[in-house]
Amino acid sequence: MPLEKENGGQGIRTVQRALDILACFDEKQPQLNLTQISEKIGLAKSTTTRLLATLEQNGYVEKDLSTLKYKLGKQIYYLGHIAGKSIELKTIAKPIMEKLRDETKETINLHTLEGIYRVCIEQALGLNTISHSIKIGVKHPLWAGAGGKALLAFQNEEFIQMVLETAVNPRPQLMDELEEIKTVYFCSSIDEEEIGSSAVSAPIFDINGVVKASLSISGPTSRFSQENITNYQKIVKDAAFLISSKMGYVHQEKVL
Numbered sequence: 001m002p003l004e005k006e007n008g009g010q011g012i013r014t015v016q017r018a019l020d021i022l023a024c025f026d027e028k029q030p031q032l033n034l035t036q037i038s039e040k041i042g043l044a045k046s047t048t049t050r051l052l053a054t055l056e057q058n059g060y061v062e063k064d065l066s067t068l069k070y071k072l073g074k075q076i077y078y079l080g081h082i083a084g085k086s087i088e089l090k091t092i093a094k095p096i097m098e099k100l101r102d103e104t105k106e107t108i109n110l111h112t113l114e115g116i117y118r119v120c121i122e123q124a125l126g127l128n129t130i131s132h133s134i135k136i137g138v139k140h141p142l143w144a145g146a147g148g149k150a151l152l153a154f155q156n157e158e159f160i161q162m163v164l165e166t167a168v169n170p171r172p173q174l175m176d177e178l179e180e181i182k183t184v185y186f187c188s189s190i191d192e193e194e195i196g197s198s199a200v201s202a203p204i205f206d207i208n209g210v211v212k213a214s215l216s217i218s219g220p221t222s223r224f225s226q227e228n229i230t231n232y233q234k235i236v237k238d239a240a241f242l243i244s245s246k247m248g249y250v251h252q253e254k255v256l
Contacts, residue, residue, distance in 0.1 A: 100215075
């Protein structure tokens with residue numbers, strides 16, 4: 001084997017091993033010692049130590065001198081931040097919205113938070129003769145309609161109270177509903193914002209776990225039977241989580 005190819009192969013193995021080290025860390029094990037890392041990647045401690053030293057020098061891992069444990073370094077956070085900013089929500093959501101539209105035949109809307117309102121920034125119009133549509137860029141309340149409630153539920157208490165102060169005849173059970181949304185990750189609305197139209201919605205999380213967007217299935221109330229609503233709740237939640245994962249979000253199931 002030519003020396004150049006041999007060195008190239010060795011370089012690839014070194015890069016892969018370094019990536020394997022970085023992949024050892026997760027939310028359950030944010031800090032690991034040398035033994036744990038070497039066992040996870042199946043390498044001798046001597047080799048693992050050399051790789052860790054290089055990663056540490058470049059800011060990809062940090063070593064706690066009091067515990068001798070390693071954790072991911074600031075350079076990883078910086079790269080993650082850059083990657084997160086480069087991800088375009090509409091670009092990611094569009095094909096998923098179109099697939100959801102084709103499956104349900106109803107209109108699919110993508111809402112984002114704008115001040116104390118929500119704004120539709122993307123829409124896949126329904127395929128039925130009679131479909132529900134809203135104008136792109138127009139402000140809608142957060143306290144009424146599934147798309148608004150899916151956003152509002154995940155905001156802080158001070159923000160929620162500020163929004164409710166602007167509400168016109170808010171539903172008495174709204175606060176209880178917002179609490180439930182944070183557990184089930186979906187919600188619905190029947191003739192709530194507009195008589196004759198209904199919707200089912202789910203929150204979209206960004207890489208930091210923050211909700212600033214929601215995904216909705218909307219259409220005439222006459223087609224939103226309880227059976228359809230139950231089905232839509234599941235598929236809109238799955239679609240919203242898929243968008244969230246492509247935005248860099250890692251969902252952690254809640255332990256009840």
